[in-house]
Amino acid sequence: MTPLLEAKGVSKLFGEFCALRDVSVAVQANEFVSVVGPNGAGKTTLVNLLTGLLVPSSGQVFFKGHSISGVGPIALAKRGMARTFQLVQIFPQLTVAETIAAAVVSEQGKQWRLFTALSGDAAVRQRVEEIAGIFGLSGRLGHAARMLSQGEKKLLDVASAFALRPEVILLDEPTSGVSTSEKHALMKTLVGAAKAAGVKSVILVEHDMDLVAAYSERIVALAQGKVIADLPPGPFFADPYIVATVVGKRLGTNARHQGP
Amino acid sequence: MTPPGSRLLLVALGIAALGLVPTLAPPFYANLLVPFFAYSIALIGFNLLFGYTGLLSFGHAMYLGLGAYAAAVVAGVLGIRQFELVLLTAALAAVLVALPIGFLCVRYTGIFFGMLTLAFGMLAHSFLFKFYHLTGGDSGMRVPRMRILGLEFDAYNKIELLAGPFYYYCLGLMVLAGLTLWRIVHSPFGLQLRALRDNPQKAESLGVRVRQLRLLAYVISAVYGAIAGAILGFRIGLADPELVHWTHSGHLVFMTVLGGFSSFVGPVVGALALTLLQDQLQSITQYWRFVLGAMLAAIVIFFPRGLAGIAIDSARLLARRKQPQVAA
Numbered sequence: 001m002t003p004l005l006e007a008k009g010v011s012k013l014f015g016e017f018c019a020l021r022d023v024s025v026a027v028q029a030n031e032f033v034s035v036v037g038p039n040g041a042g043k044t045t046l047v048n049l050l051t052g053l054l055v056p057s058s059g060q061v062f063f064k065g066h067s068i069s070g071v072g073p074i075a076l077a078k079r080g081m082a083r084t085f086q087l088v089q090i091f092p093q094l095t096v097a098e099t100i101a102a103a104v105v106s107e108q109g110k111q112w113r114l115f116t117a118l119s120g121d122a123a124v125r126q127r128v129e130e131i132a133g134i135f136g137l138s139g140r141l142g143h144a145a146r147m148l149s150q151g152e153k154k155l156l157d158v159a160s161a162f163a164l165r166p167e168v169i170l171l172d173e174p175t176s177g178v179s180t181s182e183k184h185a186l187m188k189t190l191v192g193a194a195k196a197a198g199v200k201s202v203i204l205v206e207h208d209m210d211l212v213a214a215y216s217e218r219i220v221a222l223a224q225g226k227v228i229a230d231l232p233p234g235p236f237f238a239d240p241y242i243v244a245t246v247v248g249k250r251l252g253t254n255a256r257h258q259g260p
Numbered sequence: 261m262t263p264p265g266s267r268l269l270l271v272a273l274g275i276a277a278l279g280l281v282p283t284l285a286p287p288f289y290a291n292l293l294v295p296f297f298a299y300s301i302a303l304i305g306f307n308l309l310f311g312y313t314g315l316l317s318f319g320h321a322m323y324l325g326l327g328a329y330a331a332a333v334v335a336g337v338l339g340i341r342q343f344e345l346v347l348l349t350a351a352l353a354a355v356l357v358a359l360p361i362g363f364l365c366v367r368y369t370g371i372f373f374g375m376l377t378l379a380f381g382m383l384a385h386s387f388l389f390k391f392y393h394l395t396g397g398d399s400g401m402r403v404p405r406m407r408i409l410g411l412e413f414d415a416y417n418k419i420e421l422l423a424g425p426f427y428y429y430c431l432g433l434m435v436l437a438g439l440t441l442w443r444i445v446h447s448p449f450g451l452q453l454r455a456l457r458d459n460p461q462k463a464e465s466l467g468v469r470v471r472q473l474r475l476l477a478y479v480i481s482a483v484y485g486a487i488a489g490a491i492l493g494f495r496i497g498l499a500d501p502e503l504v505h506w507t508h509s510g511h512l513v514f515m516t517v518l519g520g521f522s523s524f525v526g527p528v529v530g531a532l533a534l535t536l537l538q539d540q541l542q543s544i545t546q547y548w549r550f551v552l553g554a555m556l557a558a559i560v561i562f563f564p565r566g567l568a569g570i571a572i573d574s575a576r577l578l579a580r581r582k583q584p585q586v587a588a
Contacts, residue, residue: 051465077467085465091458094451102455105448106467113448115440121448160466 002065004029004201005050005081005168010059012045019045021225022059027168027201032191034204034212036246037222043205044086046222047172050203051083052076063168077106082166086173086205088153092146096137099145099156100128103163127163134193135159151182158190162197169194170203175211187211209247213237221246266575271525275435282427290423296535297430298324298491301437303516303527305484310513311521312445313477314457315366318374318509319381323354323482325388325504327489332401332499341406343429343494350486358482359475366474369460381506388501400500403493422495430491434528437484442524444480453477514552518559520566529568 003026012020020042027033035043048054049061055070062068063081073083091099101118104127105111118124132138135155140148145156154174161169174190175183194202206212212219212233219236221229229242237243282290302324309315327350334346365376388395395401405418408429413421444450456463456470464470493499502508511534519530534552541548563570 073464074467074469077465083465085462089459089462089465091455091462093458094454098451099455101448102451102463102468103466105452110448111452111469111473114450115443115447117443117446118448118451119446124448157462160462164467 001028003027003062004031004064005203006062007046007050007056008060008062010046010049010056010061012042012049012054013057019225020049020056020222023222023225023227024059025050025220025227025230027203029167029200032202032204032215032217034206034216034219035222036206036209036212036219038246040224041222042225043222044172045225047083047170047203047205051081051170077164077166080165080167081170082161082164082168083170084158084161084172084174086176088150088157088177090145090148090153090156092144094145095141096132096143096145096148096156097128097141099160100131100163101125103160104128104131107164131159131163131197134162134196135189151178151186154178154186155189158193162193162199165198167200168203169199169201170205172205173207174204175206175208183208183211184214187215191215275431278431279428282423287419287423290427291419292535292539294422294427294430294495295492296531297427297434298488298495299512299515299531299535300434300528301491302485302488302512303519303531304438304441304524305481305488306512307516307521307524307527308441308444308453308484309477309481310516311526312450312457313453313474315369315373315474315478316513317365317377317478317481318506318513319377319379319384320481320485320512321506321508322381322384322504323358323485324489324492324508324512325384325499325501326350326353326357326482327486327491328403328493328496328499328503329388329395329401329489330486331403331406331490331493335404335406336402341404342410343406343408343490346406346490346494347487350490351483354482354486355479358479362475362478362482366471366478378506378509381504381509385501385504385506388504395501398501400498403497403499405497406494418497426494433487433491437487438528441480441484445524449473449476514556518556518566520563520568520570522565523568523572526566526568529571530566533567 006026008024010020010023011018023046035046037043045054049056051073052068052071053073060067060069063076063079068076091102094102101124104124108123110124129138132141135158137152137155137159140152145153148156158171158174171190175186178186204212204215216233218230218232220227221242223245228245229236229239278293281293306320309317330350330353331346334349335341361380365373368376389397408425413425416424452463452468452473456468456473460470489503492503515530515534516527517530518533519528520526538548538552541551545551559566
């Protein structure tokens, strides 16, 4: 079976610096894959290549069997790939409803409607309410995005991406900046929402090994721009060398117990 | 009453008051307000680009000039003295000019967009100024009197025409232009404009076609500018290269900031305030530019949301004070 998303021998140079070297990763449909690695390992570069934000220096990226090198984020959103950014991205002056609606308008191809009232569009409103419901933001629809709590901003960021009805979603450290106690609740919401929204595959970039262990079906570990492991959680966490490289120190036993 | 309802009532009252000016006030005032209608139209369009899309153009006067010169060519050179045809030509010319220029400019944002639009405005000014045989150079091109709605209005002299039929015509145009743009900013397109203004990177990841939408906003604002320019040309009777000068572009920015670019009616308030203020100040002191400059500085520092922002805030304050009485 053709993988849904695949990077084949991808390298990325920034001037002299080689951020990624000959990386090959494949994500199948209905798979939850985590990308882990120490700071500077090339995780975000990989995500930016996979989402067409960056063009690889060599190698190619395929989405649903078609090359997407340099296609750009707009075209990819249309083809069924969505992403969130490591730092929370919102539209400060838009309300929660408007933020989600902005994505729904793209998804429903209504961006060239200049003279129809958005407020009278039942199809958009219905979808906005549906998405807000999934993410527990129903009570916040009329609030300006900038007034939300950090956790809610994060939810809104992801919710608007989900509104595109993506087949694949890339979550770049979705729990960064969220307190440890809220991390699991947030991930639970995100994973539940992904299922509810019909997302086929999730790619998670994450530092928190507890979360990675709890949700991943496969873990890709990067170090210094190279793939050092591509394993299911069991064997992954059983290998002390890999774990030490990724985490920088030996991992406690609790992460392993939380694995599926 | 709900705030949107009271705002609508306020706008309706404002339009009604403007409708009474020719009958209640001396023709001088009606004549003074015709440029206000023109600037309102220009600024409503300008603010689609500035307030809603986040692109501040320093060369927008170019399109006002384009509208005036279109009037001079159609009515003066070609002798087609129908104002509606002039408006149509001005709008088409604006689309043709704004598409290539906008295509280049909207690739940039912030100061780079501002400088590039300024550069094109300066190019347009020197073209009009230097190509004497084509454009009349510094003496400009004459814009003759035209029929409006197919009517000659023979019985009126120029002042009476401007203060009477043409006044109402321009008021109507302003209302129409305002309603059209109101629909545009509340459309799905308008929402995506505000989204890309707030965060273009996030907008792109949500499938917002950032550059194309910016270009369309630019073209729409150019059309509004050209329509305004045709009105100004009719009123002055001249397409003057100074209409395109960069200080005139600055004038547009000034009025927008004075009125407040964060609300829909702000630019209209700014246009009205500046039209009346400039008239008053000019009769009082020759240092009126100094007073206006000081005012702009004060507005930017103390009331960044402009006169409209001050009005909205004080209305809210009043409503809040009234509330306990209503409850009691």
